[in-house]
Amino acid sequence: MAKPVFTTKSSTIHKVDYNEKEKTMEIEFRSGNVYRYYDVPPRMWKIFQLYIECEGSAGSFFNEYLKNQFTSEKVSGNEPEE
Numbered sequence: 001m002a003k004p005v006f007t008t009k010s011s012t013i014h015k016v017d018y019n020e021k022e023k024t025m026e027i028e029f030r031s032g033n034v035y036r037y038y039d040v041p042p043r044m045w046k047i048f049q050l051y052i053e054c055e056g057s058a059g060s061f062f063n064e065y066l067k068n069q070f071t072s073e074k075v076s077g078n079e080p081e082e
Contacts, residue, residue: 005052007026016052024029027062033077037070073075 004017015028018040025040025048044065051061 005049007052007058009055010052010058012061015047016058018042020045025066025070029077031077034075035072036075037041037066038070040066040070 004015006015007013010030012028012030013027016020016030017026018024019026020042023039023041025037025045026034027037028034048061048065052058
């Protein structure tokens with residue numbers, strides 16, 4: 001896994017992690033739920049990292065570019081789906 005990125009300003013997303021070899025992204029939401037997204041290109045990970053570093057809204061980026069674009073599964077947590 002790449003070094004995880006922690007979001008400090010996002011009210012929705014706590015942490016994002018990426019495995020370049022497997023092209024999977026794991027997103028830990030503030031609710032405690034963790035979802036894994038499959039076949040995420042390395043470029044998308046890099047763009048997401050830059051977006052977060054530039055104080056962009058991680059939640060908005062997720063909703064627009066990730067949420068319904070990649071196959072996902074819930075890997076932990078008890079809350080309803082985000």
